[in-house]
Amino acid sequence: MNKKRMLVSLVTGAILGVFCIVGASIRSGGEASTSLLFALWYNRIIMGLVIGLNISKKDLPSIIIRGAFLGLVVSFAYYASTGFTDIVSFLAGIIYGIIIEYVNFRVNK
Template structure:
């Protein structure tokens, strides 16, 4: 596995934990473990997809690709929940950008 893929998977898993906390707080701690696992797993998948891409050549590409990938991957979970969690869906865009930025930052070699 490439360093970029490992970093992206770790970031997806960590941001998935943030999503679980946010979902629980927004719902008054009423979400089921299955829902929370699916939410977390969606973020891990986002990390996987972003990690499989090659490193972007420009910062503009990094932002657009991270955002669009976050939107696309988050839509899978959003549609599976009956379009119930718009916040979780939209935050996926931001998380996609964060994952892409961190993967780029920690795989860029400065000599």
């Protein structure tokens, strides 16, 4: 395991999780429960963990595909827990998976 890759993935996931919390709060009109917002943030941390455990790739197309796939897989757990109602967070998770992979690609060149 590459410790730098893991750290970058976890920190990026945590930061993106904050963006998710803000977005979910705005979409819900400020009425989203604290536990729901925490679950969303925690999901992004788990996404960072899963991506951080993978071996670095050197080609951009591969990291985009892998980031999207891992983002989809990890975000699906949260999406299912909402009764398949929060499609925006699910789709954002796919994008965030790509972002986490891309940040690692740039930092670990």
